[in-house]
Amino acid sequence: MLPRRSRGVKEANMESEIPKQGLLRLSRVLQLIPVSKTTWWAGVKSGRFPKPVKLGPHTTCWYWQDIQPLIEKPPRST
Numbered sequence: 001m002l003p004r005r006s007r008g009v010k011e012a013n014m015e016s017e018i019p020k021q022g023l024l025r026l027s028r029v030l031q032l033i034p035v036s037k038t039t040w041w042a043g044v045k046s047g048r049f050p051k052p053v054k055l056g057p058h059t060t061c062w063y064w065q066d067i068q069p070l071i072e073k074p075p076r077s078t
Helices: 009-016 026-032 037-046 064-072
Strands: 023-025 053-056 059-063
Touching: 023 026, 023 064, 026 037, 026 059, 026 064, 059 064
Parallel strands: none
Antiparallel strands: 023 059, 053 059
């Protein structure tokens, strides 16, 4: 097992910034929308959350403009 790399201040600050355009991976979406991965995928399937964009067989993203409204007005708990 490889040792964990400590994060520098610049790297940690970059992760906390919210992008204003582009694509977001699932891990970043879940940092912004406080739901579990299972709840997120169930919401995508039901239409509650936006559809993803497949960039490859193991790469799924969401457009920032589709996620932004969920940050401004979080979905109600069910």
